[in-house]
Amino acid sequence: MDVAPASTDTWPDELFDLLKAYEVRQVAYVPDAGHSRLIRRCQADPGIKAISLTTEEEGIALMLGAWLGGERGVLLMQSSGVGNCINMLSLAILHRTPMPMLVTMRGDFGEFNPAQMPMGNATQAVLEAMGTVVRRADHAADVAPTAEATLRMAFNTFRPTATLIGQRVLGAKTFGKD
């Protein structure tokens, strides 16, 4: 488990405002505490189709379908889910499809769970190996500007892009064992 943003954090609402400003119509997601408020806001918006996935690579394929039909998609996931997407990202390069991803990091700043470390440590490297333009946000004030850059680079230059939201922003769950 990761940690939901504090109610006083504004970046999840800023991300939602960005999705609306950039006319994103399909938001694919897997359950995630870090993105929980953003997911709830997308589910509540009649202009957004919020699509719950069984595994993250479904979202990569969904974004290709959305773009084929003239709609913009975004994929919300945790860093562990990035590993599930690797081969499917071939579609973004082959077809030159905008595929922005907003990734909450695990296995990052102050992780407690050793199982999260291998994929968290590899997340940026494997995304970049598959041709994704990756930028990180490690402070709350950087999340929205970095996500906006990720949306712009995807939709204006037709490629997969990702913002990694660092665990320093999210906090690390420690199961009561600090």
Place this chain on the structure above:
Amino acid sequence: MGNTVPSGRLRRREVVPALLADRGGLLVVAGLGAPAWDITAAGDHPRNLPLWGGMGGAAMIGLGLALAQPEQPVLVITGDGEMLMSLGALATIAVARPANLSVVVLDNEHYGETGMQPTHTGSGVDLAGMARAAGIPRVPAVATMEEVAALRGAIHERSGPLFAQVKIDAETLPLVLPPREGALLQARMRESLLGPEAHLA
């Protein structure tokens, strides 16, 4: 119809042209390998997206397209091996419930592109039963060319989502290759739907 084959099963290159007959605005996504060659053999078309990769993605591409274009019927034609790789997509589609999406699996019980190794569907795995259990509301049985013709009609009704598993002969047929340039394949479908504006997005 009907060159019969020893298996007594339907033949893929009779089934696919029947499904694509009088296609109107039909949008078609084909899984990599034989389904992509089959839709191309029936006549390449701007509204065809034959896949060259992304195995396991065909049904979800169809979902994104169906959600973006609810007025158009969307047909995913794929193989049993490709569908077995993404059974979770059946659940995702059932929950999203796009009325205009149909997924048709041409089930020859083999991985044709890699040398005809058997898939699980030849050992009793029932894809149609899985689709039904996932909650897909229309899962018609299709075993004859008459039922294929009825399936073609159902695809255009947009009262799904619909899933059909069509048992076909495991014959190997001549390759009929579509364009290999993915950017072209994407751009031509977008232009067909959106006009020249597609390229100014």
